[in-house]
Amino acid sequence: xxxxxxxxxxxxxxxxxxxxxxxxxxxxxxxxxxxxxxxxxxxxxxxxxxxxxxxxxxxxxxxxxxxxxxxxxxxxxxxxxxxxxxxxxxxxxxxxxxxxxxxxxxxxxxxxxxxxxxxxxxxxxxxxxxxxxxxxxxxxxxxxxxxxx
Amino acid sequence: xxxxxxxxxxxxxxxxxxxxxxxxxxxxxxxxxxxxxxxxxxxxxxxxxxxxxxxxxxxxxxxxxxxxxxxxxxxxxxxxxxxxxxxxxxxxxxxxxxxxxxxxxxxxxxxxxxxxxxxxxxxxxxxxxxxxxxxxxxxxxxxxxxxxxxxxxxxxxxxxxxxxxxxxxxxxxxxxxxxxxxxxxxxxxxxxxxxxxxxxxxxxxxxxxxxxxxxxxxxxxxxxxxxxxxxxxxxxxxxxxxxxxxxxxxxxxxxxxxxxxxxxxxxxxxxxxxxxxxxxxxxxxxxxxxxxxxxxxxxxxxxxxxxxxxxxxxxxxxxxxxxxxxxxxxxxxxxxxxxxxxxxxxxxxxxxxxxxxxxxxxxxxxxxxxxxxxxxxxxxxxxxxxxxxxxxxxxxxxxxxxxxxxxxxxxxxxxxxxxxxxxxxxxxxxxxxxxxxxxxxxxxxxxxxxxxxxxxxxxxxxxxxxxxxxxxxxxxxxxxxxxxxxxxxxxxxxxxxxxxxxxxxxxxxxxxxxxxxxxxxxxxxxxxxxxxxxxxxxxxxxxxxxxxxxxxxxxxxxxxxxxxxxxxxxxxxxxxxxxxxxxxxxxxxxxxxxxxxxxxxxxxxxxxxxx
Numbered sequence: 185x186x187x188x189x190x191x192x193x194x195x196x197x198x199x200x201x202x203x204x205x206x207x208x209x210x211x212x213x214x215x216x217x218x219x220x221x222x223x224x225x226x227x228x229x230x231x232x233x234x235x236x237x238x239x240x241x242x243x244x245x246x247x248x249x250x251x252x253x254x255x256x257x258x259x260x261x262x263x264x265x266x267x268x269x270x271x272x273x274x275x276x277x278x279x280x281x282x283x284x285x286x287x288x289x290x291x292x293x294x295x296x297x298x299x300x301x302x303x304x305x306x307x308x309x310x311x312x313x314x315x316x317x318x319x320x321x322x323x324x325x326x327x328x329x330x331x332x333x
Numbered sequence: 334x335x336x337x338x339x340x341x342x343x344x345x346x347x348x349x350x351x352x353x354x355x356x357x358x359x360x361x362x363x364x365x366x367x368x369x370x371x372x373x374x375x376x377x378x379x380x381x382x383x384x385x386x387x388x389x390x391x392x393x394x395x396x397x398x399x400x401x402x403x404x405x406x407x408x409x410x411x412x413x414x415x416x417x418x419x420x421x422x423x424x425x426x427x428x429x430x431x432x433x434x435x436x437x438x439x440x441x442x443x444x445x446x447x448x449x450x451x452x453x454x455x456x457x458x459x460x461x462x463x464x465x466x467x468x469x470x471x472x473x474x475x476x477x478x479x480x481x482x483x484x485x486x487x488x489x490x491x492x493x494x495x496x497x498x499x500x501x502x503x504x505x506x507x508x509x510x511x512x513x514x515x516x517x518x519x520x521x522x523x524x525x526x527x528x529x530x531x532x533x534x535x536x537x538x539x540x541x542x543x544x545x546x547x548x549x550x551x552x553x554x555x556x557x558x559x560x561x562x563x564x565x566x567x568x569x570x571x572x573x574x575x576x577x578x579x580x581x582x583x584x585x586x587x588x589x590x591x592x593x594x595x596x597x598x599x600x601x602x603x604x605x606x607x608x609x610x611x612x613x614x615x616x617x618x619x620x621x622x623x624x625x626x627x628x629x630x631x632x633x634x635x636x637x638x639x640x641x642x643x644x645x646x647x648x649x650x651x652x653x654x655x656x657x658x659x660x661x662x663x664x665x666x667x668x669x670x671x672x673x674x675x676x677x678x679x680x681x682x683x684x685x686x687x688x689x690x691x692x693x694x695x696x697x698x699x700x701x702x703x704x705x706x707x708x709x710x711x712x713x714x715x716x717x718x719x720x721x722x723x724x725x726x727x728x729x730x731x732x733x734x735x736x737x738x739x740x741x742x743x744x745x746x747x748x749x750x751x752x753x754x755x756x757x758x759x760x761x762x763x764x765x766x767x768x769x770x771x772x773x774x775x776x777x778x779x780x781x782x783x784x785x786x787x788x789x790x791x792x793x794x795x796x797x798x799x800x801x802x803x804x805x806x807x808x809x810x811x812x813x814x815x816x817x818x819x820x821x822x823x824x825x826x827x828x829x830x831x832x833x834x835x836x837x838x839x840x841x842x843x844x845x846x847x848x849x850x851x852x853x854x855x856x857x858x859x860x861x862x863x864x865x866x867x868x869x870x871x872x873x874x875x876x877x878x879x880x881x882x883x884x885x886x887x888x889x890x891x892x893x894x895x896x897x898x899x900x901x902x903x904x905x906x907x908x909x910x911x912x913x914x915x916x917x918x919x920x921x922x923x924x925x926x927x928x929x930x931x932x933x934x935x936x937x938x939x940x941x942x943x944x
Binding site for chain 2: 211212213214215269271275276277315317323324325327328329
C-alpha cells in the first residue's frame with residue numbers, strides 16, 4: 185500500500201513537473217563572437233602577423249600624438265567590412281574611415297586585427313569625451329568612449 | 334490520506350494551471366538567440382524583436398541589465414508605433430515609462446526622443462560592457478531560448494528555455510521564471526540544493542513559489558532523501574517531505590492562509606486561517622488546524638483570537654481554542670503604559686489538555702502581572718506569577734523583583750560599571766502542605782576601554798563579581814578578570830591575546846570551598862591580501878601547565894572564483910586532531926557550488942546553494 189502511495193505521489197509530481205520541464209527543447213546555437221576586442225590604445229605591435237594593442241586606456245592627454253581604436257575579430261568566414269566613426273565632445277563627426285574591406289568571404293580567418301587612429305593636439309582636439317563607433321557591414325556593432333585631458 | 338492526496342492533486346493542478354497561464358508582460362522579446370545569466374542578472378539577444386505594448390522594435394543586438402534598469406538595442410534599430418516609424422543605430426529605453434532615446438551616428442550624433450517626456454536616455458559603459466555572450470556562457474547558471482517576457486515586477490519568464498550549468502547543457506523548461514523581481518523573491522520552480530552524504534544519501538530540496546499582484550502568495554517545498562543507495566541503510570529506503578503555504582489577500586483588511594505539511598513517515602498537518610482588521614485598532618483571527626502525529630490519533634482545533642488597541646488606554650488581547658475531544662485553551666492579556674516610563678502587563682490563561690492518550694485531563698491556570706519602571710539611571714521591575722494546577726491541586730506563586738543600574742562611565746569613559754540584583758521568591762502549596770524558597774543574585778562588572786599602550790598595541794581589562802544567596806544555603810561568591818590585548822604585527826597580521834582568571838567560592842556555614850580556573854589564549858589573524866584570510870588560535874591552562882585546544886581557519890581564493898576553505902581543530906588533552914572540515918567553493922554570482930568534507934561525521938557533501 186505504501187509503495188502504491190509513493191508511486192502515486194511520484195506520478196503526481198511528474199504531472200506537476202511536466203508542466204514546466206521538458207527534455208526535447210532544442211536550444212539556439214551560441215552565436216559566433218566576431219568582435220573579440222574593441223578598445224583604445226596608444227600604439228600597436230606586430231606579433232606573428234597579428235597586431236597587439238600597446239598602452240590600452242580610456243583616458244588620454246592632448247600631449248600625446250595619437251589615439252588608436254583597435255579591433256580584434258575572431259572566426260571570420262563571411263564577407264566583412266569595417267568602418268570607424270569618431271565623434272568629438274560636441275557630438276560632431278571628426279573622422280569617418282568609410283567602408284574598409286577586411287575579408288571577401290572566400291576563406292576562414294581565425295583572427296583579424298585592425299585599427300584606426302586620430303591625431304590629438306590641444307588645437308585640433310579639445311579636452312572632453314570622445315566617442316568611437318564601429319560598424320560591421322554597415323551595421324553598428326560597438327561603441328566606446330575615451331576622455332581627452 | 335485520500336483527502337491529502339486530493340489536496341496534493343489540487344495543489345499540483347493549480348501549479349500546472351499557473352504555469353500554463355499567459356500573464357501580462359512589460360516587454361516581450363523574441364529573437365534568433367536570447368540568453369540570460371542568473372549570476373549577472375542580464376539578458377543578451379541577437380536579431381531580436383521587442384514588443385512593448387504600443388511599440389514594436391527590431392534590432393541586431395539587445396542588452397538588458399535588469400539590476401540597473403538599462404535597456405539597450407543596437408544595430409539596424411527600427412522603432413515602430415501607431416502612426417510612426419524611425420530607423421536608428423541605437424536605442425536606450427525604459428519600458429515602464431514607455432519612452433526612450435534613439436541615436437543615429439551621422440555627420441553628428443543625432444538623438445530623438447520616442448514616447449513620453451523629454452528625458453534623454455543613455456546607457457553607461459559599465460552597465461553594458463559585462464553583457465557579452467562570453468560572460469553569459471561563463472556564468473554558472475544561464476538560460477538560452479528564443480522567447481522571453483519581462484513582467485512589470487521585473488521577473489523574467491522564459492518559454493521553451495534551456496538551462497546551462499557552468500556552460501553545460503542541462504534541463505529544458507517549457508516555461509520558467511528566470512529571474513527574481515525585486516519584491517517577489519524567486520518565482521517559479523527552483524532547485525535549491527542537491528547533495529550526497531553517507532548518512533542521508535542523495536538529498537534534493539526543491540521549491541515552487543508563486544506571487545501575483547500582492548494578492549496571492551504561494552510557496553511549496555519538497556525535500557526528498559534517497560537512502561537505498563547507502564550500503565548500511567537500516568531505515569526507510571526513501572523519505573520525502575512536502576510543505577505548502579498559500580496566502581490570499583482577499584481585501585486590504587482581510588487575508589486567508591492555507592498551510593499543509595506531509596512527511597512520508599505518515600505524519601501530516603493542515604491549517605486554515607482568516608485574519609481580519611477592523612479600523613486598524615481591532616484585529617481578529619479565526620483558525621482551524623489538524624495535526625496527525627505518527628501512530629497516535631490526530632487533533633482538530635478551532636480557534637478565535639482578537640486584539641483591541643485602545644491607544645493610551647492599553648491593548649487587550651483575547652484568544653480561545655477548542656478541540657473536538659473536549660480540550661480547551663483560553664487566554665486574556667492587557668498591556669498599558671500607566672505613566673511616563675511605567676508599564677503594566679497582565680496575562681491570564683487556562684488550559685484543559687489531555688494527558689497523553691489517556692482519558693484524563695490536566696487543568697492549568699496561569700496568571701502573571703508585571704510592573705516596570707525605566708529611567709536613564711536604572712530599571713526596576715516587579716512581577717508576580719501564579720500557576721494553579723486545578724487537577725493536581727497544586728498552586729505555585731512566584732513574586733520577583735529585579736533592579737539593574739544602567740552602565741555608568743567614570744573618568745571620561747575610561748571605566749564602565751554596571752550592577753544588577755534579582756530576587757525571586759517561590760511558594761508551592763499542595764493540599765495542606767506548603768513550602769517556600771527564595772534566592773537573591775547580585776552581579777557587578779567593571780570594564781576599561783581599550784588603552785593604546787604603544788603603536789598598534791591595545792589593552793583592556795574586565796572585572797566581574799557575583800554573589801548568590803538562597804534559602805537552602807547553597808551560597809557562592811564568584812569573581813573573575815579577563816584581560817585582552819591586540820597587537821598589529823605587520824600588514825595583514827594581527828595578534829590577539831586573552832588571559833582569564835575565574836574563581837568560585839562556596840560558603841556553607843563555616844565551610845568555604847571553591848575552585849579556580851585560568852586560561853591563556855593567543856589568536857593570530859592573517860589577511861595579507863584579498864585572496865587569503867584566516868586565523869589560528871591556541872589555548873593554554875597555566876594552572877595545570879597544559880595546552881588545551883588549537884584551531885585553524887583558513888580561506889584562500891587560489892584561482893578566480895575558486896576558493897579553498899578549511900577548519901581544523903586539534904585537542905591537546907586527547908592528543909589528536911578532533912575535526913577537519915575542507916571546503917572547495919566555486920563562486921558563481923548568486924550561487925555557490927560547494928564540495929565539503931567533514932572528518933568528524935566522515936561526510937562528503939556536494940551542495941548547490943543559492944546565495
